[in-house]
Amino acid sequence: MSNSEFQQVTESTTQVERPNPYGPNPADYLSNVANFQLIDSTLREGEQFANAFFTTEKKIEIAKALDDFGVDYIELTSPVASEQSRSDCEAICKLGLKAKILTHIRCHMDDAKVAVETGVDGVDVVIGTSKFLRQYSHGKDMNYIAKSAIEVIEFVKSKGIEIRFSSEDSFRSDLVDLLNIYKTVDSIGVNRVGIADTVGCANPRQVYELMRTLKTVVSCDVECHFHNDTGCAIANAYTALEGGARLIDVAVLGIGERNGITPLGGLMARMIVAAPEYVKSKYKLHKIRDIENLVAEAVEVNIPFNNPITGFCAFTHKAGIHAKAILANPSTYEILNPHDFGLKRYIHFANRLTGWNAIKSRVDQLNLNMSDEQCKEVTAKIKRLGDIRPLSIDDVDSIIKDFHSEITTPQLRNMDAEKGDDLNSLDIDAPASKKAKRSQ
Amino acid sequence: MSNSEFQQVTESTTQVERPNPYGPNPADYLSNVANFQLIDSTLREGEQFANAFFTTEKKIEIAKALDDFGVDYIELTSPVASEQSRSDCEAICKLGLKAKILTHIRCHMDDAKVAVETGVDGVDVVIGTSKFLRQYSHGKDMNYIAKSAIEVIEFVKSKGIEIRFSSEDSFRSDLVDLLNIYKTVDSIGVNRVGIADTVGCANPRQVYELMRTLKTVVSCDVECHFHNDTGCAIANAYTALEGGARLIDVAVLGIGERNGITPLGGLMARMIVAAPEYVKSKYKLHKIRDIENLVAEAVEVNIPFNNPITGFCAFTHKAGIHAKAILANPSTYEILNPHDFGLKRYIHFANRLTGWNAIKSRVDQLNLNMSDEQCKEVTAKIKRLGDIRPLSIDDVDSIIKDFHSEITTPQLRNMDAEKGDDLNSLDIDAPASKKAKRSQ
Numbered sequence: 001m002s003n004s005e006f007q008q009v010t011e012s013t014t015q016v017e018r019p020n021p022y023g024p025n026p027a028d029y030l031s032n033v034a035n036f037q038l039i040d041s042t043l044r045e046g047e048q049f050a051n052a053f054f055t056t057e058k059k060i061e062i063a064k065a066l067d068d069f070g071v072d073y074i075e076l077t078s079p080v081a082s083e084q085s086r087s088d089c090e091a092i093c094k095l096g097l098k099a100k101i102l103t104h105i106r107c108h109m110d111d112a113k114v115a116v117e118t119g120v121d122g123v124d125v126v127i128g129t130s131k132f133l134r135q136y137s138h139g140k141d142m143n144y145i146a147k148s149a150i151e152v153i154e155f156v157k158s159k160g161i162e163i164r165f166s167s168e169d170s171f172r173s174d175l176v177d178l179l180n181i182y183k184t185v186d187s188i189g190v191n192r193v194g195i196a197d198t199v200g201c202a203n204p205r206q207v208y209e210l211m212r213t214l215k216t217v218v219s220c221d222v223e224c225h226f227h228n229d230t231g232c233a234i235a236n237a238y239t240a241l242e243g244g245a246r247l248i249d250v251a252v253l254g255i256g257e258r259n260g261i262t263p264l265g266g267l268m269a270r271m272i273v274a275a276p277e278y279v280k281s282k283y284k285l286h287k288i289r290d291i292e293n294l295v296a297e298a299v300e301v302n303i304p305f306n307n308p309i310t311g312f313c314a315f316t317h318k319a320g321i322h323a324k325a326i327l328a329n330p331s332t333y334e335i336l337n338p339h340d341f342g343l344k345r346y347i348h349f350a351n352r353l354t355g356w357n358a359i360k361s362r363v364d365q366l367n368l369n370m371s372d373e374q375c376k377e378v379t380a381k382i383k384r385l386g387d388i389r390p391l392s393i394d395d396v397d398s399i400i401k402d403f404h405s406e407i408t409t410p411q412l413r414n415m416d417a418e419k420g421d422d423l424n425s426l427d428i429d430a431p432a433s434k435k436a437k438r439s440q
Numbered sequence: 441m442s443n444s445e446f447q448q449v450t451e452s453t454t455q456v457e458r459p460n461p462y463g464p465n466p467a468d469y470l471s472n473v474a475n476f477q478l479i480d481s482t483l484r485e486g487e488q489f490a491n492a493f494f495t496t497e498k499k500i501e502i503a504k505a506l507d508d509f510g511v512d513y514i515e516l517t518s519p520v521a522s523e524q525s526r527s528d529c530e531a532i533c534k535l536g537l538k539a540k541i542l543t544h545i546r547c548h549m550d551d552a553k554v555a556v557e558t559g560v561d562g563v564d565v566v567i568g569t570s571k572f573l574r575q576y577s578h579g580k581d582m583n584y585i586a587k588s589a590i591e592v593i594e595f596v597k598s599k600g601i602e603i604r605f606s607s608e609d610s611f612r613s614d615l616v617d618l619l620n621i622y623k624t625v626d627s628i629g630v631n632r633v634g635i636a637d638t639v640g641c642a643n644p645r646q647v648y649e650l651m652r653t654l655k656t657v658v659s660c661d662v663e664c665h666f667h668n669d670t671g672c673a674i675a676n677a678y679t680a681l682e683g684g685a686r687l688i689d690v691a692v693l694g695i696g697e698r699n700g701i702t703p704l705g706g707l708m709a710r711m712i713v714a715a716p717e718y719v720k721s722k723y724k725l726h727k728i729r730d731i732e733n734l735v736a737e738a739v740e741v742n743i744p745f746n747n748p749i750t751g752f753c754a755f756t757h758k759a760g761i762h763a764k765a766i767l768a769n770p771s772t773y774e775i776l777n778p779h780d781f782g783l784k785r786y787i788h789f790a791n792r793l794t795g796w797n798a799i800k801s802r803v804d805q806l807n808l809n810m811s812d813e814q815c816k817e818v819t820a821k822i823k824r825l826g827d828i829r830p831l832s833i834d835d836v837d838s839i840i841k842d843f844h845s846e847i848t849t850p851q852l853r854n855m856d857a858e859k860g861d862d863l864n865s866l867d868i869d870a871p872a873s874k875k876a877k878r879s880q
Contacts, residue, residue, distance in 0.1 A: 084827035204644035235675030304744030387524035
């Protein structure tokens with residue numbers, strides 16, 4: 001096949017430039033996809049992760065890193081959880097970070113009185129509104145919940161501090177109860193109301209519908225908190241923003257109760273596709289890797305192999321059919337640009353799925369001069385050895401260099417063969433197949 | 441506070457039993473949420489994972505495990521990728537599995553002729569339809585694509601083998617081009633058409649809208665393939681089923697190009713919430729852990745700490761406020777039941793966020809007799825030590841046993857104190873706080 005087949009397809013030149021199809025839909029006038037804020041809860045929800053034990057010094061280090069990245073809020077464990085929790089909260093409030101500092105308490109005056117004395121910029125109040133939680137957790141009815149909420153809200157506001165009121169387990173709460181309580185707290189005035197998928201049961205269309213409904217009832221901002229038990233925490237956060245939510249709770253690597261919540265890095269991967277200018281101007285994306293490493297080390301976990309952005313293979317391309325197109329234009333198989341995150345792309349050419357385009361690229365990197373036909377021939381050799389065992393880059397380079405020395409100094413062929421090692425055996429025993437397939 | 445506060449809330453008894461609110465919406469008559477099928481692509485997409493090198497024996501072991509689990513289809517690497525790929529495909533076809541065996545080829549007669557001779561039950565044909573791929577990968581226009589598709593489809597059907605036609609990079613393809621080609625192949629007759637989010641850019645509402653549109657154009661089943669670059673692969677799969685897709689491509693742990701595709705285990709977590717009877721009757725969920733371990737070992741990765749279902753903390757509850765309710769009724773903080781997956785729940789009580797309900801449960805496990813007030817007192821001791829350093833279960837048990845021996849044999853108090861170790865020092869230096877908070 002000739003190279004001419006790979007020429008640019010002639011597309012109609014009259015086509016107008018369209019806006020980013022993965023950006024906010026202009027029809028969704030409630031969408032906050034390009035106007036969202038982050039509440040990082042690594043030091044609250046994340047402290048509820050099974051492995052988490054943060055010293056004061058580690059909490060401060062994490063808070064500073066999050067602030068440097070650019071999160072809008074940092075949420076801390078309740079000061080009534082333990083004496084150390086209270087003094088850590090006070091210490092972080094004194095750091096003078098750009099991010100606003102929040103603490104997270106039960107909807108109870110005892111907690112509120114302690115919280116407002118810590119120096120926080122805001123208090124996040126939560127109470128379970130689902131039948132499950134009312135029955136098995138706190139045992140209070142909706143009237144009692146509304147009454148406590150109003151008392152706590154008025155008290156916190158009287159101290160000049162931001163207040164958020166959130167239900168817990170919102171997606172298993174009665175819709176009328178929910179809307180009633182949100183309408184009540186919105187009418188007395190709160191900075192935000194919160195929706196929490198405490199058990200991780202929600203799905204994207206359900207989230208969207210609840211957001212749209214809630215936004216017709218309240219005028220304040222809506223914050224969302226999604227657990228990841230069923231793997232939808234990033235998608236639910238995105239869909240919530242489409243439906244009018246403004247703030248998303250995240251944690252570094254998603255650490256939290258059970259398998260955690262919406263991860264900071266994963267949400268950034270989602271949002272940069274939808275609102276690249278907003279995300280790149282607001283957050284220091286190249287810091288994600290360092291923050292994840294910091295927290296992973298503190299809680300003694302490894303970065304998941306398949307983590308968005310920072311997983312070891314997130315920007316690795318293997319199959320020949322992919323590698324070929326990536327070499328021509330990275331956008332063909334990448335919606336994320338590794339350079340936006342201070343990372344690099346990697347073409348995995350040392351395997352049996354490799355294609356001659358990837359090998360040709362390697363030949364060029366090695367500064368060898370070989371024709372396309374010769375690259376195809378050496379690719380066939382590499383694929384044959386790849387069938388036998390895993391290949392290292394050194395293996396592939398050896399095969400290429402060997403082949404190159406053969407074609408440039410054919411008189412040495414027999415001498416090389418006398419070495420008798422695996423690679424040379426392959427040279428002799430397996431003549432270049434004429435059937436070598438392109439770009440599989 | 442008295443225990444009576446935790447009595448069951450009196451809810452209206454006239455309330456009728458409602459269907460599972462996380463189940464398929466009866467209004468969505470196109471939904472296949474309770475009627476889906478799985479195409480496992482661990483041995484095709486998964487072979488494109490950076491770390492994957494499967495021997496013939498390992499491929500057979502994985503295929504058998506997937507078949508035992510109950511996947512409907514197993515997709516294998518193209519037989520033209522390498523000689524070994526072809527012979528492995530033939531070997532797996534001969535195993536006589538219940539699952540149908542598929543192989544995945546380019547839309548080209550050269551590939552199709554090899555594929556139909558391997559013994560597979562079906563052939564999955566793919567071609568890039570996006571402007572990106574047409575320009576930088578294969579360089580063919582839509583007329584050429586349609587012509588090749590028809591030729592390959594008619595040929596495969598003539599051999600009595602199932603045929604799927606899929607576009608690649610569907611979400612960046614021109615909608616009119618897409619619908620045109622799907623309408624064409626549907627009219628000549630195919631088993632399935634496929635939608636592929638090759639770069640992982642799609643979001644749930646976009647997926648739903650494309651499914652709804654596509655289902656008005658074709659009468660055959662729709663299969664979906666979602667990459668996970670932006671963390672939405674599970675949610676997109678779920679939303680696709682809601683919109684009328686029937687089959688989802690999965691891989692064990694999601695392994696595939698870059699950070700992979702919809703993971704088998706994660707999708708099961710999502711689907712069991714929506715369609716518990718269907719999922720439990722069709723798939724052996726308690727095998728998920730073994731299959732994940734098998735594949736993780738083969739490709740030399742660890743199970744991510746936050747993996748749905750099998751992550752080490754997926755069923756671990758830490759905060760006191762959670763642990764208390766979980767002890768009363770697991771449904772309060774769990775949408776998944778660990779027993780459905782052959783796993784167990786774990787209440788993490790050895791930390792400073794612990795609550796007295798969790799400690800009381802431990803006291804009962806230790807078969808000690810202590811009042812609620814005494815449990816609250818020992819909880820305060822545990823929280824104070826938890827502020828100082830990470831606690832092991834042994835630490836907590838020592839504190840509890842020590843406290844128990846104090847209250848039952850007070851005359852020994854001074855003797856115990858003479859041991860002078862950390863735990864006893866704490867007993868002496870820190871009298872039981874009257875401010876100990878319940879259930880934080």
